[in-house]
Amino acid sequence: MQFAMQPERHINVVELESLLDYGFRDHSLLLEALTHGSYQLPGISRCYQRLEFLGDSVLDFLITSYMYNLYPGMSPGQLTDLRSSAVNNDCYAFAAVKAELHKHILHASPLLHEQIKNFAESFGKLSLQSTSGWGSETTVPKVLGEFIESLAGAILVDSGYSIETVWNCIRPILEPLATLDTMKLHPVKELGELCQRDSYENKTSVSYVDGKASITITVEANGVSYTATHTGMNKKDCKEISCQNCVGEVESKHDKIIVASSKLLSLQFGLAIQSSN
Amino acid sequence: MQFAMQPERHINVVELESLLDYGFRDHSLLLEALTHGSYQLPGISRCYQRLEFLGDSVLDFLITSYMYNLYPGMSPGQLTDLRSSAVNNDCYAFAAVKAELHKHILHASPLLHEQIKNFAESFGKLSLQSTSGWGSETTVPKVLGEFIESLAGAILVDSGYSIETVWNCIRPILEPLATLDTMKLHPVKELGELCQRDSYENKTSVSYVDGKASITITVEANGVSYTATHTGMNKKDCKEISCQNCVGEVESKHDKIIVASSKLLSLQFGLAIQSSN
Numbered sequence: 001m002q003f004a005m006q007p008e009r010h011i012n013v014v015e016l017e018s019l020l021d022y023g024f025r026d027h028s029l030l031l032e033a034l035t036h037g038s039y040q041l042p043g044i045s046r047c048y049q050r051l052e053f054l055g056d057s058v059l060d061f062l063i064t065s066y067m068y069n070l071y072p073g074m075s076p077g078q079l080t081d082l083r084s085s086a087v088n089n090d091c092y093a094f095a096a097v098k099a100e101l102h103k104h105i106l107h108a109s110p111l112l113h114e115q116i117k118n119f120a121e122s123f124g125k126l127s128l129q130s131t132s133g134w135g136s137e138t139t140v141p142k143v144l145g146e147f148i149e150s151l152a153g154a155i156l157v158d159s160g161y162s163i164e165t166v167w168n169c170i171r172p173i174l175e176p177l178a179t180l181d182t183m184k185l186h187p188v189k190e191l192g193e194l195c196q197r198d199s200y201e202n203k204t205s206v207s208y209v210d211g212k213a214s215i216t217i218t219v220e221a222n223g224v225s226y227t228a229t230h231t232g233m234n235k236k237d238c239k240e241i242s243c244q245n246c247v248g249e250v251e252s253k254h255d256k257i258i259v260a261s262s263k264l265l266s267l268q269f270g271l272a273i274q275s276s277n
Numbered sequence: 278m279q280f281a282m283q284p285e286r287h288i289n290v291v292e293l294e295s296l297l298d299y300g301f302r303d304h305s306l307l308l309e310a311l312t313h314g315s316y317q318l319p320g321i322s323r324c325y326q327r328l329e330f331l332g333d334s335v336l337d338f339l340i341t342s343y344m345y346n347l348y349p350g351m352s353p354g355q356l357t358d359l360r361s362s363a364v365n366n367d368c369y370a371f372a373a374v375k376a377e378l379h380k381h382i383l384h385a386s387p388l389l390h391e392q393i394k395n396f397a398e399s400f401g402k403l404s405l406q407s408t409s410g411w412g413s414e415t416t417v418p419k420v421l422g423e424f425i426e427s428l429a430g431a432i433l434v435d436s437g438y439s440i441e442t443v444w445n446c447i448r449p450i451l452e453p454l455a456t457l458d459t460m461k462l463h464p465v466k467e468l469g470e471l472c473q474r475d476s477y478e479n480k481t482s483v484s485y486v487d488g489k490a491s492i493t494i495t496v497e498a499n500g501v502s503y504t505a506t507h508t509g510m511n512k513k514d515c516k517e518i519s520c521q522n523c524v525g526e527v528e529s530k531h532d533k534i535i536v537a538s539s540k541l542l543s544l545q546f547g548l549a550i551q552s553s554n
Contacts (some may be wrong), residue, residue: 053345201485
């Protein structure tokens with residue numbers, strides 16, 4: 001027993017078990033999965049992060065297997081992009097709020113409280129379409145997605161490593177999973193592919209000021225320079241947002257002429273086909 | 278059946294099954310797992326990469342679960358570093374050559390032939406200690422590690438998704454798995470941690486020349502600039518090697534004075550303790 005205290009005193013076991021459609025043999029695992037590092041009470045010795053470590057990998061494996069079987073004709077590259085689009089923290093965070101799991105998280109951080117509250121409030125206003133990707137300027141509290149993983153880890157351990165049980169419990173929460181039509185490329189990958197395709201140079205510079213990371217992405221596109229900078233606590237998030245914004249810059253300004261001329265071309269091509277019929 | 282041709286005509290099924298300690302129900306899965314994209318024969322419709330996609334995630338999950346259970350007191354951060362040290366392409370590539378799996382790969386690429394030959398020859402000369410990490414200047418053919426993953430994927434599918442079977446077959450090939458004593462940090466992470474710890478600025482610049490990526494890492498350490506560049510076909514490898522070399526530069530030159538003074542300090546401290554006893 002990791003938790004000497006009675007789990008039922010801290011979490012609503014009945015509601016959570018109904019939400020997950022799973023009855024825990026060991027309620028202390030459920031408590032561990034929902035306990036943030038800031039929530040310290042005597043008898044509570046550890047937080048959700050070990051279960052998150054485990055749950056992260058079981059969810060990756062389950063979604064990978066699912067996609068492997070669902071799309072027998074899909075190329076490995078497409079499968080990888082599709083998986084990245086479904087197996088990512090933002091997706092999990094949206095799923096957590098949709099299932100109202102955020103109400104059950106045990107923490108004692110005023111900052112986290114504010115972030116979760118803001119995110120949950122803005123969640124209703126965001127369309128599902130815009131929530132399946134990365135690089136959103138709305139701060140997605142990372143911890144929310146991580147709790148989906150820690151819950152998956154808790155069910156895995158509690159069920160004696162039954163991956164089927166984990167899938168049956170977590171899949172409904174994650175639905176709808178990304179499909180070829182709804183998937184979005186990761187911004188860092190999107191920028192990389194854009195630059196490689198068009199032989200643009202790109203530079204990333206990182207600096208730290210007062211413990212915050214500041215990431216600047218610069219793309220040199222045929223003599224024109226595009227730059228995007230983002231500063232924040234999390235370097236990875238900053239890179240994603242900078243890349244997302246830089247791709248947006250390049251696409252909206254630089255590619256305008258190219259898109260316009262290619263549209264003209266397809267219009268002409270369409271007319272040519274029409275006239276030949 | 279994905280493969281119309283008889284697998285036994287292309288691969289040594291008996292030897293491979295003995296090597297993996299597993300008897301395949303469907304030999305065509307074993308054939309698929311060992312077929313590189315360059316090996317094209319009528320009737321062979323696909324390469325190892327879909328199985329690699331699947332096997333990658335099952336190995337990650339299996340090693341994660343193993344470490345989660347083996348180290349119940351380990352912090353999530355240490356677990357993550359330890360997993361990264363065991364779940365990486367270089368480790369898998371070394372394991373593939375040690376098990377002589379490289380002799381069974383079906384390909385028709387003279388370049389790959391040369392790379393595998395060189396790597397297998399140099400393998401004997403390298404100590405096991407130096408082979409458990411990344412950033413090695415010895416070109417590790419990526420494909421070798423990927424075949425460990427595709428074989429894991431093939432066993433997974435053939436065994437009806439029995440993760441225990443995959444573990445029993447692949448674990449002996451991967452042994453010895455990284456432990457806290459033998460693990461190495463990923464060079465990109467090592468550089469990031471170094472810069473964050475000492476508030477050094479670091480910059481990454483990427484350029485493409487003739488389809489090759491050139492990555493330059495620059496670290497500004499208290500007014501002194503350290504730079505490392507690596508050029509190659511694979512951007513990720515280039516980044517790893519540049520980071521590895523840049524860490525080496527900083528540590529050997531910049532930190533020399535700090536190390537020297539800290540050694541002096543511990544010597545003095547040691548003497549102080551000795552004299553106080």
